Amino acid sequence: MKVSLGQKILSRNEECASQNRDFFNKHKIVCLNVISSPGAGKTSLLVRTITDLRERLQIGVIEGDIETDNDAQKILAAGAQAFQIQTKGACHLSAEQVYNALKMIDAEKMNLIFIENVGNLVCPSAFDLGEGRRVVILSVPEGDDKPAKYPGTFAGASVVLINKIDLIEHLDFNLQRVLADIHTVNPNAKIFQLSAKTGQGMEAWYDWLKEQIET
Ligand SMILES: Nc1nc2c(ncn2[C@@H]2O[C@H](COP(=O)(O)OP(=O)(O)O)[C@@H](O)[C@H]2O)c(=O)[nH]1
Ligand SMILES: [Mg+2]
Ligand SMILES: [Zn+2]
Numbered sequence: 001m002k003v004s005l006g007q008k009i010l011s012r013n014e015e016c017a018s019q020n021r022d023f024f025n026k027h028k029i030v031c032l033n034v035i036s037s038p039g040a041g042k043t044s045l046l047v048r049t050i051t052d053l054r055e056r057l058q059i060g061v062i063e064g065d066i067e068t069d070n071d072a073q074k075i076l077a078a079g080a081q082a083f084q085i086q087t088k089g090a091c092h093l094s095a096e097q098v099y100n101a102l103k104m105i106d107a108e109k110m111n112l113i114f115i116e117n118v119g120n121l122v123c124p125s126a127f128d129l130g131e132g133r134r135v136v137i138l139s140v141p142e143g144d145d146k147p148a149k150y151p152g153t154f155a156g157a158s159v160v161l162i163n164k165i166d167l168i169e170h171l172d173f174n175l176q177r178v179l180a181d182i183h184t185v186n187p188n189a190k191i192f193q194l195s196a197k198t199g200q201g202m203e204a205w206y207d208w209l210k211e212q213i214e215t
Pocket of ligand 2: 042043044071116
């Protein structure tokens with residue numbers, strides 16, 4: 001039987017993803033894989049979320065970037081445990097990297113673990129990390145055509161966060177079009193409009209998080 005290299009890589013990833021999933025289930029941890037383009041506001045969203053919820057929830061973050069540990073430093077400063085994966089060129093995280101990173105934080109004590117994936121709307125969505133759900137962030141300055149251009153990523157989201165809503169009046173961003181395009185590729189996605197900078201709209205996101213943890 002011939003097995004192509006691509007198939008092997010994917011099945012190795014599936015194996016590790018299922019180990020991660022078992023770990024999250026066993027310890028009743030909600031794990032969210034956060035995907036967006038670079039600069040959409042993943043780290044800013046996590047910092048504000050941690051700042052607002054850290055009294056009530058144990059939150060851990062696994063950070064993925066090509067280089068630097070800047071984002072992990074910001075998470076630590078916000079008061080949560082964090083571990084930075086540096087992918088050294090790879091444009092997405094693998095389940096094995098997450099598996100190893102879970103050992104670097106007190107993962108079993110967490111209620112909520114965020115994985116900030118490498119900034120990229122293409123391939124991260126092809127790699128299962130064993131997460132419970134996916135959160136895709138689209139920020140207003142990126143433009144209103146992105147859900148139609150990157151349907152695969154939006155199709156896999158449980159939640160789409162439209163971030164930087166504070167900037168909407170300064171840009172040509174057709175919100176109705178975005179809502180309709182997300183609905184076309186993913187009729188079940190929850191959509192929240194918010195600003196990680198001003199805090200506008202964050203409560204609905206927090207309510208959704210609490211719902212995930214309670215169920
Ligand atoms: N105006 C505005 N700027 C934001 C918002 N969220 C993030 N930013 C800015 O966008 C830039 C990129 O944010 P960052 O969180 O690093 O994005 P990441 O690359 O997705 O992690 C930073 O300069 C943030 O201050 C927002 O809601 N409104
Ligand atoms: Mg970041
Ligand atoms: Zn990639």
